[in-house]
Amino acid sequence: MRSVFPALYLLSIESVKPMRFLRYLLYSYFIFLLINFIFFDNIFYLSTAQHSAESILILIFSISFFLHLIIDDEADYKTVKPALFFSMGIGLYESINFFIYLFFYPVLNSDYNFATTIYDASQYSFILYWVMTGLAIYFHTRQPVHKISSAS
Amino acid sequence: MTSNINYLLVLGIAVMLGLMLSVLLAVMLSFRKKNQHRRAMEALRQEQQNQLIEAAIRSEEEERHRIAETLHDEVGAILSSAKLHLLGIKQQTLDEKDTKLHEKGAGLLNDGIKRIRGISHNLHSNILKEFGFNEAVIHFLSQVTGGSMIETSTNLDERYKGNKQEHDMSLYRIIQELLNNTIKYAGATSLTITSELFSDNLSIRITHNGNGLSQEEFETFSFRKEGLGLKNIRNRILLLKGQVSFSKTQEQSVILLKIPANLPL
Numbered sequence: 001m002r003s004v005f006p007a008l009y010l011l012s013i014e015s016v017k018p019m020r021f022l023r024y025l026l027y028s029y030f031i032f033l034l035i036n037f038i039f040f041d042n043i044f045y046l047s048t049a050q051h052s053a054e055s056i057l058i059l060i061f062s063i064s065f066f067l068h069l070i071i072d073d074e075a076d077y078k079t080v081k082p083a084l085f086f087s088m089g090i091g092l093y094e095s096i097n098f099f100i101y102l103f104f105y106p107v108l109n110s111d112y113n114f115a116t117t118i119y120d121a122s123q124y125s126f127i128l129y130w131v132m133t134g135l136a137i138y139f140h141t142r143q144p145v146h147k148i149s150s151a152s
Numbered sequence: 153m154t155s156n157i158n159y160l161l162v163l164g165i166a167v168m169l170g171l172m173l174s175v176l177l178a179v180m181l182s183f184r185k186k187n188q189h190r191r192a193m194e195a196l197r198q199e200q201q202n203q204l205i206e207a208a209i210r211s212e213e214e215e216r217h218r219i220a221e222t223l224h225d226e227v228g229a230i231l232s233s234a235k236l237h238l239l240g241i242k243q244q245t246l247d248e249k250d251t252k253l254h255e256k257g258a259g260l261l262n263d264g265i266k267r268i269r270g271i272s273h274n275l276h277s278n279i280l281k282e283f284g285f286n287e288a289v290i291h292f293l294s295q296v297t298g299g300s301m302i303e304t305s306t307n308l309d310e311r312y313k314g315n316k317q318e319h320d321m322s323l324y325r326i327i328q329e330l331l332n333n334t335i336k337y338a339g340a341t342s343l344t345i346t347s348e349l350f351s352d353n354l355s356i357r358i359t360h361n362g363n364g365l366s367q368e369e370f371e372t373f374s375f376r377k378e379g380l381g382l383k384n385i386r387n388r389i390l391l392l393k394g395q396v397s398f399s400k401t402q403e404q405s406v407i408l409l410k411i412p413a414n415l416p417l
Contacts, residue, residue, distance in 0.1 A: 059172075066175045070182045077183045088176060095172040099164035106157055114158050121165075 003029070003054035006090050010061045013083050019064055029057050051101035055094040062091035082140035089132025096125040205387045209322060212384075220275035223268050231265045270295060277324060285312065285320050289327055289345060296331055297343070307346040312354055312413060322388040323356075323411060326396075329381045330358055330407055338362030338405065349413055356409040364405025365398045 007026055010016050032053055041047040065087050069075045077084075100122050108115040238258055243251055273279070274295070280288035286308040297304050314320050327345075334340055340362030347356045365373070374382035389396050394411035 059168075063172075063175055066179045069179050073186065075183075075186070077187065084179070091172050091176070092169070095168035096165055098168055099161050102164075103157060103161045107161060110157060118161065118165075 003058045006058055006086075007061050010065055010083070010087065013065065013080075016061075016065055016068065019068070022061055022064060025057060025060060029053060046104075048101045048104050052098055055098035055101060058090055058094045059098065062087040062094070066091070078143075082136040082143070084136075085132050085139060086136035089129040089136070092132070093125045093129035097122050202391060205391050206318075209388065209391065210318070213318075213321060216275040220272040223275070224272040228265065228268050228272065231261060231268060235261045235265065274328070277321065280320060280324050281317065284314050285324060286310065286347075288324055292324075292328060293331060293343075293345065296335055300335070301341060302335065303342045305344045307344070309347045309349045309354075311349045312347060315411075315413065319392055319411075322392055323409075326385050326388050326409065327356070327358075329385055333381060334358070334360055334362060334364065338364050340364075340405075352412060352414050354409075354411045354413045356411070358407040358409075359404055361404050364400045364407065366400055367398045370396075370398045 004026075007022075007029075011022060011026070016022065033050065036047065036050055036053075037043050041049060065083070069080060069084070100118050104115065104118075107118065235258070238254070238261060241254060243254060246254060274292065277288060279291050283291075289308065290306050293304055293306060315323075331343075334343060338360060340360035343358070343360040345356065345358050347354060349355075370382060374386045385396065389409075392411050394409060396410075397408045399406050399408075
């Protein structure tokens with residue numbers, strides 16, 4: 001479920017809202033989640049398939065957001081800075097962790113030391129993610145509040 | 153087998169990370185490009201605005217000159233001719249009452265001619281062209297306050313030799329407008345103009361003991377429809393790339409103008 005809140009946050013951004021396929025992708029993910037836990041995985045154990053699906057979902061969300069920023073001429077750096085930093089953090093985190101989740105059990109079974117090393121890498125990327133999220137929150141609070149005043 | 157999985161895993165992470173970093177780099181580059189484009193557009197917009205202001209000011213000056221010339225050459229000539237005709241009347245043939253009327257008429261005509269000359273000189277600003285900015289300010293001040301109860305003094309920096317004539321004209325018009333406003337609305341009895349040239353900037357300070365404007369009042373009035381004079385001041389200041397600030401205390405009001413002294417010709 002760690003991907004749901006970031007996905008909802010990215011969906012709440014004005015420029016991402018019109019991208020309907022992301023919404024459908026999120027619904028598809030919920031369906032996948034149900035099918036996965038009913039037929040394949042146990043909800044009480046770490047499901048690498050679920051984590052990988054989450055990673056790919058978030059990667060698609062954040063890359064869509066980035067591509068939109070590239071093509072949108074009106075996108076203003078100062079306005080999108082918090083969302084950009086958050087997406088950067090989560091995008092980097094998921095890009096590192098997608099393959100870690102995908103291959104974690106096979107690597108753990110074959111090479112325990114390497115598994116711990118990549119797990120450490122995963123934890124470091126998690127720190128990076130929260131640093132970026134912290135920066136995003138900081139930039140969000142620093143944004144000026146636009147007040148509507150009556151013209152005299 | 154083990155090393156294969158490890159290799160695939162590391163390769164996968166590297167590819168994904170590379171992909172993500174490339175996208176981020178593209179985002180950053182696009183923002184940079186957009187910012188450059190935005191700045192260029194803003195500079196262009198500013199340049200167009202300046203050109204519009206300059207055109208408006210130039211047409212205003214041309215109109216002033218036309219009016220000044222019409223007043224001086226046509227109305228002034230008619231009044232001078234009327235004076236000649238009036239002086240041609242033999243006073244010996246007039247009785248005491250008509251003599252008084254004749255003198256009164258001649259006096260009023262003289263007054264009219266002087267005023268027409270004054271107005272046309274103000275509009276034309278010949279003194280500015282011939283004697284420079286400082287002399288023009290001193291002359292204008294003596295003209296507008298002459299005969300009134302306002303005590304005036306000037307202390308203008310002689311090192312200031314003038315800018316491009318159009319810029320000096322704009323500065324002169326600003327001073328004219330400010331002095332007119334001060335005399336009309338502030339109710340001042342003492343007024344001082346000082347100027348100082350320092351590091352390529354000319355600073356002009358108008359101090360008076362009347363009820364002048366504060367910065368907030370200036371900003372408010374200059375955006376109103378009827379605040380044409382203040383609007384002109386704002387536009388001319390914008391054109392000169394200068395600053396104007398208003399401040400007042402209970403004792404005095406100060407208007408401070410800061411203009412680059414070496415504007416490009």
